């Protein structure tokens with residue numbers, strides 16, 4: 001079993017039950033690397049979750065400070081809200097303040113798996129005084145520190161190498177590179193003339209993952225940042241490199257997830273998922289959105305949820321949420337809530353289409369038919385919001401809502417249907 005899949009039994013039984021997957025099938029997929037359980041033994045408050053084939057679609061919420069906004073309490077509140085509204089994982093992307101201290105607090109506060117992107121810290125810490133002063137040892141020391149702090153999965157942009165960067169230079173793009181980790185590595189490689197240490201010393205990375213029990217999330221440093229760049233040559237060449245690295249991770253018995261785009265038009269989403277699943281031999285696919293248009297700023301939680309629902313329907317396993325502040329600012333707590341809810345709905349919509357989770361919807365419809373408002377609120381993905389909206393414009397007929405008032409369709413026809421059915 002991949003070591004990066006973390007400590008498995010005794011939680012395994014609970015996971016197979018909650019995922020409604022037969023234990024033998026679950027174990028087969030886990031051993032094949034098609035399911036990954038990011039679970040660092042040092043993350044004591046963790047309730048492990050399974051990501052991959054045959055399981056419920058999972059969602060991740062990114063939180064973390066920037067250099068402009070450093071408010072640790074707010075970031076911890078974001079973790080709380082993200083988990084409350086259904087995030088299955090959180091990623092701490094902090095780059096401002098004492099990032100190690102923030103990370104430790106996030107791990108302690110989180111009951112769901114925590115992910116990080118160590119290159120941010122390695123390239124920007126006081127020790128390296130900027131990306132160009134970093135050396136390979138700094139990077140691996142940082143990865144080890146994240147592992148010691150209990151991080152369950154780490155994004156590592158191993159596919160950004162000389163070959164893929166050469167491809168990037170050859171193929172014209174509208175938005176170049178939009179991955180922060182990818183950009184840092186490209187700048188470092190350009191300045192030093194050296195190969196990406198995450199690619200060159202991949203075996204060392206695998207050793208660390210195995211020793212500490214964290215999973216790798218192979219980042220897509222060359223993901224498209226605009227619809228015009230979607231599914232271009234550099235993106236696909238990087239994916240081919242990631243596919244080879246997946247094989248090596250599996251041989252080393254390290255759990256590995258593959259990250260995907262980015263900005264993808266609706267008509268290319270199916271191809272993106274199928275190519276990843278083929279090239280990476282069924283490795284769990286973690287898509288960032290994807291955003292199906294470039295013009296949704298302010299509403300990109302919706303743009304991302306549309307893409308996420310379709311990607312998950314076609315087989316993506318893990319959706320990274322997008323908040324309304326995407327492309328505009330660091331998200332607030334409210335943005336996090338809206339992002340998680342949008343992504344949660346997208347994941348659930350895909351689950352329904354994949355034949356799971358129908359009971360929840362049936363229960364909601366039954367409560368709706370009974371005009372049982374308390375039950376409806378309880379079943380909503382965001383009960384508080386549902387209650388607030390109904391209260392904002394109440395009806396003179398208290399058992400219905402003000403959309404139709406006393407012309408409530410369900411109420412009118414319910415009696416007729418009941419009478420005809422009892423005859």
Ligand code: SF4
Nearest residue numbers: 401403404408409410
């Ligand atoms: S009033 Fe209209 S919208 Fe409201 S519950 Fe009845 S049928 Fe539905």
